[in-house]
Amino acid sequence: xxxxxxTFRDIAEAFPQKLALITQDEAHSYHSLLLRANMWADFLxxxxxxxxxxxxxLTEDPLNTICAAFGIAxxxxxxxxxxxxxxxxxxxxxxxxxxxNIVIYxxxxxxxxxxxxxxxxxFISTLDLVHDTEETAxxxxxxxxxxxxxxxxxxxxxxxxxxxPKPTMLSQENKVKRARQSxxxxxxxxxxxxxxxxxxxxxxxxxxxxxxxxLGATLVFSTKFTPQIWLALVSEHHxxxxxxxxxxxxxxxxxxxxxAEQLQSLKTIVSSSAPIxxxxxxxxxxxxxCDFHEIYGATEIAIASNLTKEDAIxxxxxxxxxxxxxxxxxxDEAGQVAPANAIGEIAVxxxxxxxxxxxxxxxxxxxxxxxxxxxxDLGTIDNDGFLYYVSRKKDVIISGGINIYPITIEAIIAQxxxxxxxxxxxxxxxxxxxxxxxxxVTDDGKDNAAELHKxxxxxxxxxxxxxxxxxxxxxxxxxxxxVSKLALREEYNALNQDxxxxxxxxxxxx
Amino acid sequence: MTNHSLIEIxxxxxxxxxxxxxxxxxxxxxxxxxxxxRLLDSFSILNLIMTLESLHKVRFEAQELxxxxxxxIGTLARTIYxxxxx
Numbered sequence: 220x221x222x223x224x225x226t227f228r229d230i231a232e233a234f235p236q237k238l239a240l241i242t243q244d245e246a247h248s249y250h251s252l253l254l255r256a257n258m259w260a261d262f263l264x265x266x267x268x269x270x271x272x273x274x275x276x277l278t279e280d281p282l283n284t285i286c287a288a289f290g291i292a293x294x295x296x297x298x299x300x301x302x303x304x305x306x307x308x309x310x311x312x313x314x315x316x317x318x319x320n321i322v323i324y325x326x327x328x329x330x331x332x333x334x335x336x337x338x339x340x341x342f343i344s345t346l347d348l349v350h351d352t353e354e355t356a357x358x359x360x361x362x363x364x365x366x367x368x369x370x371x372x373x374x375x376x377x378x379x380x381x382x383x384p385k386p387t388m389l390s391q392e393n394k395v396k397r398a399r400q401s402x403x404x405x406x407x408x409x410x411x412x413x414x415x416x417x418x419x420x421x422x423x424x425x426x427x428x429x430x431x432x433x434l435g436a437t438l439v440f441s442t443k444f445t446p447q448i449w450l451a452l453v454s455e456h457h458x459x460x461x462x463x464x465x466x467x468x469x470x471x472x473x474x475x476x477x478x479a480e481q482l483q484s485l486k487t488i489v490s491s492s493a494p495i496x497x498x499x500x501x502x503x504x505x506x507x508x509c510d511f512h513e514i515y516g517a518t519e520i521a522i523a524s525n526l527t528k529e530d531a532i533x534x535x536x537x538x539x540x541x542x543x544x545x546x547x548x549x550x551d552e553a554g555q556v557a558p559a560n561a562i563g564e565i566a567v568x569x570x571x572x573x574x575x576x577x578x579x580x581x582x583x584x585x586x587x588x589x590x591x592x593x594x595x596d597l598g599t600i601d602n603d604g605f606l607y608y609v610s611r612k613k614d615v616i617i618s619g620g621i622n623i624y625p626i627t628i629e630a631i632i633a634q635x636x637x638x639x640x641x642x643x644x645x646x647x648x649x650x651x652x653x654x655x656x657x658x659x660v661t662d663d664g665k666d667n668a669a670e671l672h673k674x675x676x677x678x679x680x681x682x683x684x685x686x687x688x689x690x691x692x693x694x695x696x697x698x699x700x701x702v703s704k705l706a707l708r709e710e711y712n713a714l715n716q717d718x719x720x721x722x723x724x725x726x727x728x729x
Numbered sequence: 730m731t732n733h734s735l736i737e738i739x740x741x742x743x744x745x746x747x748x749x750x751x752x753x754x755x756x757x758x759x760x761x762x763x764x765x766x767r768l769l770d771s772f773s774i775l776n777l778i779m780t781l782e783s784l785h786k787v788r789f790e791a792q793e794l795x796x797x798x799x800x801x802i803g804t805l806a807r808t809i810y811x812x813x814x815x
């Protein structure tokens with residue numbers, strides 16, 4: 220059993236009756252979470268006694284997800300949470316690339332499982348745990364396993380610096396140290412109440428689960444987000460700490476300003492996942508009485524910089540200064556450290572760095588230079604040491620805090636027989652940060668957007684489906700003959716007619 | 730383009746919700762509110778609207794989308810049907 224499980228067990232034994240988890244329907248003490256985590260450990264160990272359990276989670280319910288993940292940690296197993304919205308072929312590809320041998324799924328995803336008939340994977344419904352453990356007495360689990368030194372507890376898919384999704388390995392010790400970093404940055408204590416409205420397959424969801432539960436604080440977890448739900452949860456449970464992705468903050472904009480009375484319990488709001496525009500950030504800083512932090516980081520390196528409310532008065536366009544023991548540098552195109560205020564790639568040296576990409580030693584090596592992780596993001600550092608995010612070096616689209624890889628979408632659209640060429644890009648969007656659109660070259664300039672919408676709906680998750688399709692005679696090229704997505708982004712940003720407005724109207728009446 | 734019947738439009742919307750919904754044994758009918766019931770997440774709702782506009786070559790007006798009744802399968806289908814038949 221590793222550091223994460225041990226820390227959680229110690230906390231659960233120290234605060235057994237304390238409220239650990241509040242969900243939409245129920246409340247659970249630390250004692251009950253530990254019991255259920257141990258049930259999962261017993262159950263999983265019985266499935267594969269002689270192999271490291273490498274368990275993918277296709278779950279949304281926080282109780283299932285959190286307890287299964289701690290159970291996996293108890294066995295020094297691998298935990299690979301995935302977005303249940305992925306199509307069966309995408310799930311299979313992810314499982315195969317991470318050597319998954321067990322999948323835990325909720326009954327609502329039964330149809331996905333039926334479409335994934337892999338013979339070498341054990342599929343376990345969350346209902347099986349209850350049924351089997353009622354009938355089976357299990358022997359005491361060992362504290363050490365033959366695979367315990369592998370340090371590959373949690374795998375999240377991250378783009379890193381190359382723009383293609385890679386399985387990022389984090390050890391149990393990584394997660395504990397990262398939680399400690401957050402406790403220090405935000406002065407968190409066991410009396411805090413932390414709100415999570417991000418799914419566990421997202422690195423932010425993982426952070427918001429472990430930060431409170433390894434500390435003895437209380438976690439309020441909602442699988443859904445609307446401004447109304449968010450406000451109700453903060454008010455009802457006296458939430459003191461939140462980390463929000465930028466799209467949630469935009470959706471909350473009016474609610475935050477109009478409901479200050481309801482938000483008195485909030486000590487700290489942190490903005491994460493995508494930089495929010497400076498004008499909006501300034502308004503938030505002025506309107507909220509609690510601490511407001513913006514951070515810069517990545518799955519591979521954890522939080523690298525932090526902007527406090529005090530610093531934001533002068534440096535509101537910045538994402539802060541480097542955290543303790545973290546070194547942030549800007550690397551120019553020649554691979555040299557850039558002078559102050561010059562734009563270059565953000566490189567980070569951190570004691571919280573990840574364990575590498577799973578079975579991708581070359582990709583891991585290529586992501587580092589002189590001990591610094593190359594983030595693939597462009598930024599600058601000013602004369603006072605404040606970091607400014609500029610843009611992503613590559614073309615990964617971040618929409619609603621989710622990394623979206625254009626190549627996946629382009630491959631599907633290209634299946635349409637009339638499509639000769641396609642480029643998928645993200646255009647600026649005030650709700651999601653970026654919105655996905657596709658620019659196509661078709662036979663005779665044919666506008667077949669309806670066919671392409673249907674094709675995308677059949678093969679892609681909704682967050683990957685382009686909102687709009689555009690048709691043109693040819694795509695702009697760079698001097699080296701590659702499609703210039705930079706030119707496309709400039710052109711289509713200018714055409715943007717607020718394409719996510721229908722959603723805001725429908726959901727928020729805005 | 731052949732205009733779809735009201736029943737076909739309603740079926741298209743229902744099929745979409747079944748495919749992209751959050752799962753569970755929901756009984757879907759014309760009065761199902763796919764926003765309030767949280768059957769669809771925000772990406773799925775936006776993608777549904779964009780798909781319907783493209784499929785039926787219609788454009789929803791802001792006041793139509795802001796009407797809470799448009800969150801039901803039946804009203805959404807009837808609004809599209811009215812647009813393509815008048």
